[in-house]
Amino acid sequence: xxxxxxxxxxxxxxxxxxxFCMGAVxxxxxxxxxxxxxxxxxxxxxxxxxxxxxxxxxxxxxxxVWGGLFSTFDxxxxxxxxxxxxxxxxxxxxxxxxAIRGGYKAARNGxxxxxxxxxxxxxxxxxxxKMFAGATxxxxxxxxxxxxxxxx
Amino acid sequence: xRPAAGLRSAALxxxxxxxxxxxxxxxxxxxxKDNKPQQPRFSRSQQQPAQKSSHPPSSSTxxxxxxxxxxxxxxxxxxTAPAEQEPIPDLSKLPDLxxxxxxxxxxxxxxxxxxxxLAAIEEEEAAASAGGGRAKGELPASxxxxxxxxxRQRFALxxxxxxxxxAVGGTAYLGRDWDEEELAANPQVPNGWTIGLWWKRAMxxxxxxxxxxxxxxxxxxxxxxxxSFERPYTLCISLEDMLVHSEWTxxxxxxxxxxxxxxxxxxxxxxxxxxxxxxxxxFATGEPLVRKLDPYRFIMWxxxxxxxxxxxxxxxxxxxxxxxxxxxxxxxDTNAKHVRAQPENAIIxxxxxxDPKNQDLVSLVPxxxxxxxxxxxxxxxxxxxFDGTDIPTEFARREALARAEHNKRVQAKSSRGGGxxxxxxxxxxxxxxxxxxxxxEGEEDPQEAFAKGKMLQDIARERGxxxxxxxxxxxRKNGEKWLKEEQEAMETAQKEAMKTMKTSFFGxxxxxxxxKDGSQNTGETKRS
Numbered sequence: 001x002x003x004x005x006x007x008x009x010x011x012x013x014x015x016x017x018x019x020f021c022m023g024a025v026x027x028x029x030x031x032x033x034x035x036x037x038x039x040x041x042x043x044x045x046x047x048x049x050x051x052x053x054x055x056x057x058x059x060x061x062x063x064x065v066w067g068g069l070f071s072t073f074d075x076x077x078x079x080x081x082x083x084x085x086x087x088x089x090x091x092x093x094x095x096x097x098x099a100i101r102g103g104y105k106a107a108r109n110g111x112x113x114x115x116x117x118x119x120x121x122x123x124x125x126x127x128x129x130k131m132f133a134g135a136t137x138x139x140x141x142x143x144x145x146x147x148x149x150x151x152x
Numbered sequence: 153x154r155p156a157a158g159l160r161s162a163a164l165x166x167x168x169x170x171x172x173x174x175x176x177x178x179x180x181x182x183x184x185k186d187n188k189p190q191q192p193r194f195s196r197s198q199q200q201p202a203q204k205s206s207h208p209p210s211s212s213t214x215x216x217x218x219x220x221x222x223x224x225x226x227x228x229x230x231x232t233a234p235a236e237q238e239p240i241p242d243l244s245k246l247p248d249l250x251x252x253x254x255x256x257x258x259x260x261x262x263x264x265x266x267x268x269x270l271a272a273i274e275e276e277e278a279a280a281s282a283g284g285g286r287a288k289g290e291l292p293a294s295x296x297x298x299x300x301x302x303x304r305q306r307f308a309l310x311x312x313x314x315x316x317x318x319a320v321g322g323t324a325y326l327g328r329d330w331d332e333e334e335l336a337a338n339p340q341v342p343n344g345w346t347i348g349l350w351w352k353r354a355m356x357x358x359x360x361x362x363x364x365x366x367x368x369x370x371x372x373x374x375x376x377x378x379x380s381f382e383r384p385y386t387l388c389i390s391l392e393d394m395l396v397h398s399e400w401t402x403x404x405x406x407x408x409x410x411x412x413x414x415x416x417x418x419x420x421x422x423x424x425x426x427x428x429x430x431x432x433x434x435f436a437t438g439e440p441l442v443r444k445l446d447p448y449r450f451i452m453w454x455x456x457x458x459x460x461x462x463x464x465x466x467x468x469x470x471x472x473x474x475x476x477x478x479x480x481x482x483x484x485d486t487n488a489k490h491v492r493a494q495p496e497n498a499i500i501x502x503x504x505x506x507d508p509k510n511q512d513l514v515s516l517v518p519x520x521x522x523x524x525x526x527x528x529x530x531x532x533x534x535x536x537x538f539d540g541t542d543i544p545t546e547f548a549r550r551e552a553l554a555r556a557e558h559n560k561r562v563q564a565k566s567s568r569g570g571g572x573x574x575x576x577x578x579x580x581x582x583x584x585x586x587x588x589x590x591x592x593e594g595e596e597d598p599q600e601a602f603a604k605g606k607m608l609q610d611i612a613r614e615r616g617x618x619x620x621x622x623x624x625x626x627x628r629k630n631g632e633k634w635l636k637e638e639q640e641a642m643e644t645a646q647k648e649a650m651k652t653m654k655t656s657f658f659g660x661x662x663x664x665x666x667x668k669d670g671s672q673n674t675g676e677t678k679r680s
Contacts, residue, residue, distance in 0.1 A: 003398065003406040006405070129434070133458035136435050138374060138455075
């Protein structure tokens with residue numbers, strides 16, 4: 001039971017908000033720098049602020065839509081299949097549905113590349129887990145409290 | 153498209169007539185290069201007076217006429233249109249744009265933009281473009297792909313070719329001959345140059361990599377049994393829905409409940425069993441929970457997700473990695489799938505879903521105690537004999553039968569003996585009441601106890617309860633102190649770690665390096 005995430009229908013809201021925040025914060029940095037650089041001297045601060053106000057929420061919204069859609073698909077897939085690779089399937093649907101306005105071909109390409117991206121992320125996660133699993137090794141010296149001794 | 157082109161051509165063709173006047177002006181200015189952007193402005197400024205002079209501007213007539221004009225044009229043959237327009241443009245038909253862009257509503261409502269009409273126009277256009285002029289079909293299709301697009305396509309082609317080559321090359325490399333060590337490990341696939349063998353070796357190497365990620369993190373999950381630690385049996389117990397139950401509500405988020413009697417279960421059985429927590433929860437989630445659940449560490453060894461095996465899309469707690477004699481291991485779990493590697497060692501309990509009156513776990517205690525008392529050589533046989541029954545009730549039934557037998561025997565013996573022992577055996581008819589009343593001080597003589605109608609397990613139970621009470625007393629007295637000591641020890645260790653980290657920048661890299669070494673070592677041992 002993973003206590004860091006809420007159970008299924010609620011996690012969609014959670015993910016949407018989280019992704020929105022990530023996009024908004026990232027967009028603030030990105031568009032702040034971009035607005036700053038692209039403004040004439042004397043207006044750089046104003047230019048940065050204007051760019052942030054105009055574009056950061058939009059980027060946040062884009063991220064949020066991705067996150068919410070992904071989470072929705074993830075929940076839907078989890079309901080259908082008892083399998084561990086729901087993430088890739090959900091990514092496939094997310095990439096496809098976001099690119100559907102570009103036509104069949106764009107949707108296909110988007111879906112496949114999104115699924116591959118998520119599979120890679122998942123794989124890296126598994127690799128890291130395996131890497132850090134070595135730290136959980138149990139060592140021979142018995143735990144310190146003397147309860148066991150007392151009983152014996 | 154077409155109306156716009158028509159208008160432009162009309163405007164352009166209008167200019168030659170005016171050019172006679174305009175050209176000298178341009179040349180006199182001597183800005184030959186600039187005449188392109190100037191031309192439209194120029195012609196318009198010239199045009200307007202001309203138009204105005206010919207017709208007095210009326211807002212209604214151009215608006216009604218102009219929409220009809222484009223339809224007229226395409227329907228009359230487009231090839232001849234330029235020829236016709238060349239001599240004199242009919243300026244009267246052009247809309248007066250100084251009044252704004254005219255409305256096309258009337259034109260649209262006339263049905264000219266209906267689907268059929270548009271289709272007809274398109275057909276005509278297609279026919280016309282096929283016929284002649286500089287139409288789109290004149291050049292090969294590749295001429296209309298931009299150079300950027302062409303470059304991109306070439307790049308994609310190269311990328312595909314390269315990845316294909318890499319895939320083939322990688323597979324070939326994977327299928328290379330075994331070295332001596334590997335050959336010993338894979339006797340079923342020999343060295344050789346045939347494609348089949350090559351492929352088999354590649355698959356074997358691939359499988360090795362995959363299984364590395366699916367196997368438990370260690371070959372031996374537990375350290376070797378300590379001979380001074382006198383508990384012959386090992387009891388594995390799961391966490392979620394067994395010792396604790398977590399639930400989520402919108403108001404409170406995640407909350408974890410401890411099962412009634414969980415503490416008693418662990419404390420009491422820790423005197424008979426080496427208790428192992430074997431859970432599928434990952435270390436990061438489970439560890440804090442375990443620390444809170446069992447601060448005095450009655451759970452000797454906690455094993456988490458890292459210690460499980462992944463097979464056919466399912467997590468399995470494989471006891472064969474446990475480094476213990478499987479005839480002396482019992483695993484209590486809620487999920488039969490998790491223990492499908494050794495179902496004969498498993499006791500499956502229904503999931504505890506938070507009911508505070510649930511007694512499933514605690515009612516197992518007599519049975520588990522009995523196994524220890526009787527020192528069975530193979531617990532799997534015992535568990536097998538309870539197959540398909542509810543263990544606590546079945547155990548109680550069997551115990552009652554045995555007790556009746558036992559009492560009969562004692563009675564027979566005592567009737568042969570004196571009246572005093574007969575009386576005591578009568579008193580001992582309710583042994584379950586008796587042993588609760590026995591004071592936890594000294595132990596009676598086993599002979600005497602048997603004579604009173606007690607069975608072996610009753611004596612064991614008395615001893616167990618006495619030990620348990622002593623243990624609880626000890627915890628009550630010293631528990632706080634132990635916890636504080638441990639906390640202090642942990643803090644000093646943390647401080648030390650921080651210090652080493654600060655002293656050298658490379659200290660940051662130490663923990664991951666250690667881990668990497670550990671995992672590599674396990675990998676090597678696996679291969680060898």
